[in-house]
Amino acid sequence: MLKKILVSAIVTTLIVGCQSTGPSNQTNKVTVKNKASNASIAKSAYDFADDDITVPAYFDTQGLERCTFDIQKESDGCPLKKPIVRIYFDNNDVAGQGKGVEHLKEVNNLKLVQMLENQLAGLSRFRIITRDDQVIGQEQETYLAEQGASAYAKRAASQRILAPDFVVKIDTTKTVDTFYAQSSGVMDYTLEMTAAVIDPFTKEKMSHPNIGKIRVKSADVVKSKDELNVVIVSGRYYSGFNFADPQVVQAMMSDMASRGFDIFLTRMLSEMPATAQVLGIKGDRLSLDRGQNAGVLVDETMIVFQYEAGFVEPIGVATVTPSKQSASGKIVKWKNSKLADSIKKQAGSGIFRPGNGVKIFAVSVGTPANFLENRT
Amino acid sequence: MRKLILSSLLLSFASYGDVMVLDNGDISTSACAYGRGQAAITQAQNSAAAELSRFIKGNKTLEFGDDSESFESSLAQVYSNSRDTILEGLNSGRMQFTIGQPYLQGSDTCLVVAVNVKKSLSSSNTPDSLEWQDDSSTVTVTVIGEGWSKAGDSARQRAEQDALRRAISRVVGIYLSQNSVQSSQTIMQISNNEEHNALRDLMSQQMSSRSAGLVKSWQPLASKKLSKDGLQVTLQVVVEKSPLIAQSNDFLDQIGSPRVKVIADDNFEPILKTWLSEQGIETGSGASLQVIAKHKLRGPANSKRLSLTIEVRDLANNLYGKWDNDPSLVALPDSEHLLDDLTRVTFEMPEQLKTLQQAMSKAFINVVSQGGLVREIKIRSSYLSQPEKLHAVISTIGGVKDVAIFTKNKYLVASLRYPGDTRELALILQNSLAAISTPSFPNGQVIDDQTILFN
Numbered sequence: 001m002l003k004k005i006l007v008s009a010i011v012t013t014l015i016v017g018c019q020s021t022g023p024s025n026q027t028n029k030v031t032v033k034n035k036a037s038n039a040s041i042a043k044s045a046y047d048f049a050d051d052d053i054t055v056p057a058y059f060d061t062q063g064l065e066r067c068t069f070d071i072q073k074e075s076d077g078c079p080l081k082k083p084i085v086r087i088y089f090d091n092n093d094v095a096g097q098g099k100g101v102e103h104l105k106e107v108n109n110l111k112l113v114q115m116l117e118n119q120l121a122g123l124s125r126f127r128i129i130t131r132d133d134q135v136i137g138q139e140q141e142t143y144l145a146e147q148g149a150s151a152y153a154k155r156a157a158s159q160r161i162l163a164p165d166f167v168v169k170i171d172t173t174k175t176v177d178t179f180y181a182q183s184s185g186v187m188d189y190t191l192e193m194t195a196a197v198i199d200p201f202t203k204e205k206m207s208h209p210n211i212g213k214i215r216v217k218s219a220d221v222v223k224s225k226d227e228l229n230v231v232i233v234s235g236r237y238y239s240g241f242n243f244a245d246p247q248v249v250q251a252m253m254s255d256m257a258s259r260g261f262d263i264f265l266t267r268m269l270s271e272m273p274a275t276a277q278v279l280g281i282k283g284d285r286l287s288l289d290r291g292q293n294a295g296v297l298v299d300e301t302m303i304v305f306q307y308e309a310g311f312v313e314p315i316g317v318a319t320v321t322p323s324k325q326s327a328s329g330k331i332v333k334w335k336n337s338k339l340a341d342s343i344k345k346q347a348g349s350g351i352f353r354p355g356n357g358v359k360i361f362a363v364s365v366g367t368p369a370n371f372l373e374n375r376t
Numbered sequence: 377m378r379k380l381i382l383s384s385l386l387l388s389f390a391s392y393g394d395v396m397v398l399d400n401g402d403i404s405t406s407a408c409a410y411g412r413g414q415a416a417i418t419q420a421q422n423s424a425a426a427e428l429s430r431f432i433k434g435n436k437t438l439e440f441g442d443d444s445e446s447f448e449s450s451l452a453q454v455y456s457n458s459r460d461t462i463l464e465g466l467n468s469g470r471m472q473f474t475i476g477q478p479y480l481q482g483s484d485t486c487l488v489v490a491v492n493v494k495k496s497l498s499s500s501n502t503p504d505s506l507e508w509q510d511d512s513s514t515v516t517v518t519v520i521g522e523g524w525s526k527a528g529d530s531a532r533q534r535a536e537q538d539a540l541r542r543a544i545s546r547v548v549g550i551y552l553s554q555n556s557v558q559s560s561q562t563i564m565q566i567s568n569n570e571e572h573n574a575l576r577d578l579m580s581q582q583m584s585s586r587s588a589g590l591v592k593s594w595q596p597l598a599s600k601k602l603s604k605d606g607l608q609v610t611l612q613v614v615v616e617k618s619p620l621i622a623q624s625n626d627f628l629d630q631i632g633s634p635r636v637k638v639i640a641d642d643n644f645e646p647i648l649k650t651w652l653s654e655q656g657i658e659t660g661s662g663a664s665l666q667v668i669a670k671h672k673l674r675g676p677a678n679s680k681r682l683s684l685t686i687e688v689r690d691l692a693n694n695l696y697g698k699w700d701n702d703p704s705l706v707a708l709p710d711s712e713h714l715l716d717d718l719t720r721v722t723f724e725m726p727e728q729l730k731t732l733q734q735a736m737s738k739a740f741i742n743v744v745s746q747g748g749l750v751r752e753i754k755i756r757s758s759y760l761s762q763p764e765k766l767h768a769v770i771s772t773i774g775g776v777k778d779v780a781i782f783t784k785n786k787y788l789v790a791s792l793r794y795p796g797d798t799r800e801l802a803l804i805l806q807n808s809l810a811a812i813s814t815p816s817f818p819n820g821q822v823i824d825d826q827t828i829l830f831n
Contacts, residue, residue, distance in 0.1 A: 064480070069413025133678040137709035144708065144717060153724035156705050279480055289480050293412075325412050326483040 036217045039266040042301040042366040045319040045332040053335045055305045055312045059363035060275045064289055079275070080293055083165045084127040085197070087113050087120070090171045098176035098187060099232065100243030107174065107253045115254070116170065119261050122375065124295035125272045129162050166206065169196045174253065176243070178230070187228045187241050189218035191256040195264065209271035214263045221255040266367040269297075276327060278304065278360035281347040286329040288362055291322030298322065299370055302362040304331060306339060306354075315340045318362060329362065395431045401451055402474070403428060404490035408481055416485040417478050424489035425473060429466045432459065432491075455493045462491065514592055514614045515550065519543045524606040531607040532599075540591055543613035547620060548579045578745050579624060590623075592616045635660055636688070640669035643715050647723050648686070655733065664749050664798070664825030665690055667736075673715065679707035682718035686732065688739035691826035692750040692791075697739020699732050747777030748795030753805060753820075754787045755830040762812040763788055769808050773801075802828045 043052070060079055067078035074081040089109040094101055114132055121128045130136065144152045175190040193214045197206040219225055230240035242248045274295040276288035286304065290296065300320045306313040314337075320329030334340045343360075346352040354360045395405045405427045409419035437456060465471035476488035521539025525531045591613055598610040635658045638649050648669055649659050659667075665688060672683045681703040688697040705728070706721050708714055722728055743749060753770070760766060770790050771779050777793040794801050802820040805828065810817065821829045 064412070067413065069411070069416070133676065134709075137678040137707065141708055141711070141717075144721065149717070149720040149724045153706075153721045154726075156721065157725045157727050161704065279482070287482055291483075323483055325410075326480070328482070 035215070036220050037214045037260075037263050039263045039372060040270070040366065041266055041369055041372060042364070044369045045301045045317045048301075048317045048333050050333070050336045053303060053314045053317050053333065055303055055314055056270075056273060056363060056365050058271060058273055059305075059312075059361065061307050061359065061361055063277055063359070080290065082125060082127045083197075084129060084162045085166045085168045086129045086131060086164045087117055088131075088167055088169045089113050090169065093171075093173045094175070095173060096175040096177050096190075098178035098189075098243070099185070099230070099237070100187075100249060101176055103244055103246050103249045104174050104176050104189075104253070106246045107250055109172075111250075111254065112170075112257045115258065116261050116264070119265055119375075120168075120268070123265060123268060123297075124292065125268060126168070127162060129164055164200065166197050167200050169198055170194075171196065172257075178232075178243075184229050184231045184240060186225075187218065187230055187243055189252055189256065191216045191253065191260055193257075193260045193264065209268055211264060211267045211271065214260045214267075216256040216260045216263075218252060218256060221252070221259055262372060266372070269364070269371075270366040273364040273366070274300065274302075275361055275363045276302075278354065278362055279326075280354075281331070281343065281352045281360075282350070283347055284331040284334075284344075286318055286320070286327075286331060286362065288320065288327040288329065290325065291327035292324050296320060296322035296327045296364065297368050297371060298374075299368045300327075300329075300364045301366075301368060302329065302364050304360060304362045306343075307359045307361055308357065313337070313339050315343055315360065320362065320364075395427065398490075399451070401454065401492045401494035402490040403431065403493065404474075404488055405431070406476075406486055406488045408484035408486035410484055412480075412485055417487065420478070420485055420487050421473070421475060421489055424487065425466070425471070428473075428489065428491055429463075432462055432466065451493065458493055462493065513617055515547050515617060516612060516614050517543050517546050518597065518610065518612050519546060520608060520610050522602060522606060522608045524602075524604060531605060532609065535599075535607045535609045536594075536596075536611065539609055539611045540594065540613060543594075543611070543615060544590055544620075547615045548624065551620065551624060578741060589619050590615055635663040636665045636667045637661055637663040638667050638669070640667075641671060643719055644669045644671065644684075647719060651723060651729070651732075655736070657736070662825065665696070665743070671715075673718075674703065675707060677710045680710050680714055680718070681707050682715070682722060684719075684722060686735070688736065690743075690749045691824065692752070694750055696742040696746075697735050699735035701728055701732075744795060747793035748775070749793065749826070750778075751792055751794055751798060751801060751826055751828065753790040753792070753828050753830070754784070755790070755809070757783070757786055757788050759813050759817050759830060760788060760809075761814050765812045766790060766809075769812055770805075773804055773808055798822050798825050798828065805830075 062077065062079040064078065064080070066075045067080055068075055069080070089112055094104045096104075110131065114130070117128050117130055117132075120126060140152075143155075171194045173190075173192045175192075177188045177190075179186045179188060193216075195211040197209065198204065199206065218228055222228060228241050230243060231238040237244045272295075274297070276290045276294055276296060279287045279289050281287075288296070296302075298321060300322070302318050302320050304315045304318050306315055314335045316331040316334040318329040318331045320327050334344050343352055395403060397403050405424050407420045407424035407427060409416045409423060411419075436459065437452060462471065471491060474490040474492065476490070478485050478487045480486070519539045519542045521535045521537070521542055523529075523531050523534025523536070523538050526534060529537075592615065594611050594613040596609055597612055600608040602608050636652065638645055638652070638659050640648055648667065652659055652667065668687045668689060670685045670687075673680050674683055675681045682701065683703045684701040686699045687695060689695050701722055705725065706718055708717055711717075755766075757763060766788060767779055767781050767790075770776060770792060773794075775795050779790060779792045781788060781790050783789070799822055802822050806820055809830070818830055821831070823829050
């Protein structure tokens, strides 16, 4: 018996030894997929389990000490300072073998830019300079006519056009393919978007925020796939999806871009979460030092964590409601830990205020659960 | 511990909020204001100060009621003695508060403000700088001058000359800064330090040669040796005011009311002429200086911008000053009346007009500092018996600078700068050139403000 055990032990050792000299295996091979992208949104704080209460990436523990709170002269070290950007779409990069490639080239990118400007402005991550010169020019002319040169001059002299820190460039590739069946064909449009943040003076493309690639397919934005069927007779459109009508193609691309922007926004919110410092905890109520001004959104799910000597310690998960300059929230679930218990106890008998070098922060976990429903 | 929280004692003063009196003599309260940043801090500070002010006005003593704990008698005594002074300080806004570190409470910014009853108020004013008093005929200044012996002058002589120059410069500075310059030309209103210093330097430089008439008396106060046989002297100098004012005004008249010719597009000419006349600058075709406006429209159709350049040149095309507007301020969509709109708006912008005013002012000062306008004296060569002496003769005329002689066809041309009137120069030349000209030397004709012809 002892001999058997000894032999098996030697064999095991040999096998282990052989394994340890082989190549390390830290990566997995996966198939690169070409599927349409999807949006990820935060869970409601009420759905969090204890293990889910961890601190998400990209939190920022900078306090408001360096802030001037003057939006035009905000100090560089202030977390409320937002980069000023102008948004560009690249020229129409069109590919594919399908029908109507030439009509795809006519899609007006400026309309898409304005749509993205509107959506991105609401996130309060950037300050956006609009490229809608037509409306601005028209309004300035009307203002001058209605208010007079003196009032116009006074306002124009006191309010300068913002100077952009960066440009946000959206690169798109639009593809159209037509698949032929017996009696009809099916149009298949694809829109691929990548976003870059570029310093226009140093030409540097910034590494952050990293939005990645977003792919939207026409089949994702139509109610029924039959809407994409088309009958082509002698190589020309006969009935079904009118690939030759610029307005129809523009509408399809706008729908696709809109979906792409929704995904873009959710990724942006994960890449640039809102962080706020906790001023106090009373019972399960939280008071935060910033709100809408730091991009905290309505019904934001936030992880509350203690920050001490470079270490983060999750305390709980809260649902937060912002006001203009501050926010208040409710810790829905406390982390099962000694620290959380201690704070909970102190907060239960009055207002717990962090002190002595210990700071408590709250960081958003991504797009609020009801954001896509209510804002897109 | 003798700390008393008055709010708990003074129910009748509930509106005072939480005002606390501490043993160290601090009367303190906290106040909050909605918002963040300096504006909220100032607002909170003002609320707290008002709260303290109300509290002090309402309480003649710090002792209240028989059942309350009485204050340390010395503190109560100090408060009683200094209450009037504190109230006076509060009313005049000179009260020194101790401001605590701001802290956040929700959307509010809060802070603690305290006033100390023990510390006496500092009522001493900052020492007044030298003043230009109208009832005195002189101004006395103490100045330091430095000098090194050179060209027959001793170090002391040069140091004293330097000190006297500095004295005049200083008095001119006082005159300029404390009197809105006694000139009807608003263009000479001194608007910033740099301009003020430039003008003061120029005026004192012009006046230093005549310092004898300006300095009534002076006496040495101290002297100190400097390296390389130099000397530093401290002088008390008494400067006469009336000749200084007279000379200053002459000088300001020279640079403040020039006559200019406006060369501009039809869109700009009327508005520019109106603006110049509002500044006291006369416009007309026979002027010696030109104000030239050039413009361009730039940008896409939806946002056209106006680039406007205004230059001050003399008739020989020498540039004395230049102003560019800030085109980024205004953009309007293209239309028939675009240029008119952009021009109107540009001439309604106070900051833009201020910079234009400064540029013009600087240009006119440049004309004087460079020795006046450039003139050309054209003399038919045959009239000069000793043409080689032309340069020397013209150079001796008082005020003439930068003389250059060249030949053009049958004429000898003298180019020079002269600060005075062209007709006056023509008369002086007539006399001066007689010594080197033929008996048939003709009278000088003033062709325009730039050219005098002896033909």
